[in-house]
Amino acid sequence: MNDGFQSPLRGAGLSEAHRTRIGLAEMLRGGVIMDVTTAEEAHVAQESGAVAVMALERVPSDIRRDGGVARMSPVEKVEEIQKVCSIPVMAKARIGHFVEAEILESLEVDFIDESEVLTPADHAHHIDKNRFKVPFVCGATNLGEALRRIGEGAAMLRTKGEAGTGDITEAVRHLRAIHSEIRRLTTAPEEEWMTLAKDHGAPYSLVCQVATEGRLPVPNFAAGGIATPADAALAMRLGAEAVFVGSGIFKSKDPLKTAKAIVHATAHFEDATEIANASRDLGEAMPGIDASKLPEAERLQDRGW
């Protein structure tokens, strides 16, 4: 587990602003970030040991059910949740909607998620995240997408598992893809790096960095479809450095208990006895949707370029 000794400190050589942004991502490692829609839910999340909350108007499963255009949370919703939280508060902006991001920065949210769960505002470009003081997290399904987002200034990545389904399969696929592509890079001879950069559609300098260091230059978390303590631990075992849980908590039978259990299992992700203890008497998890049965138009992970 501690082969990290060999890789250099993340952020070394970057600007102070970028190191400060990545620094908060480092602090969230090993934790659970929970979607909340009200001050009461934020209380429950904090009480359960969440490391941060994501302030939303609706959780992803409701966004999926309701359809229509999903936008940034209302300002007063974000403020209501900030008021009751001592832990970091995150909020989502639409892909490419830099004005929503500027609004969220002016509200002093601690992290912005440029998220495919909301309806994209721009079908070709993402936000230029380097010009913001607030850090951004972005979704990535593969290494090329991850490095493009880092090139734009993302301080943290996450998988784009199908949000609101309670089906972990897509998050697993993204984690496996990214790690296997990193392994492939680290064994490729230097003369192949440019072609690999071309194939991945990724910045050459970042491809060189990953090939040398053997890991992403920012933390990568799991998101999308995590519904049980075992799901959270699986994501951690596959190399996620923390987990986001959306509908999985407040759509479960006993949200406080489920939240505590997922926090417990994430901290002890390599210890099956602990995960079993965390999983006892939880009651029903959120109802799920098989992500492979989703019609193409309802697949959120295909949003992002």
Next chain:
Amino acid sequence: MSAVQAAVLALQGSVEPHLRSLHASGVDPSEVRKPEHLEEISHLVIPGGESTTLHHLLKLHGLDQLIPDRVRAGSLALMGTCGGAILMGKNPDQFPPRFELIDVEVDRNAYGRQVHSFIGKVEWESGPGPGSGEGVFIRAPRFSKIGDDVNILARKDGEAVAVQQDRCIACCFHPELTSDPRLHRWFLGI
């Protein structure tokens, strides 16, 4: 004195950077998640992370009692950074409950939210000092009260940002997010 056995509390937070800093200080650190992992340990680092999350996870296995008990019994040196520093002090009636190992009050998020996080110069005046270094302050806490028996290790713009009392250190910034292992090295000697 018996050999140094260093470890990092590995429940949540910037565990790996601390492991790297300890490694760079010449030891082979282990990870503590449960009471049995603490048995042979002489020096423990509590990383930053969220102090409320750390509190909940420490409590699950009684580490919230065991760690301060071991320190009071004289068999454990303890260093807390940022979220970990918050737990080291004493703030009566505030959540999360503190270990009360250093006679300081530590206020959470005292510089404000993430947009107010910064990297600034800190001056070491004792401990690993004298000399200056880089202080990475991420949603950092601040000492609001410092007792007479507390030794000030470092200041930023005149204000104490790292302190020590007996075999305990509380540091408001993140030495583990720099390549400067001076504080970790000094900690291993106390």
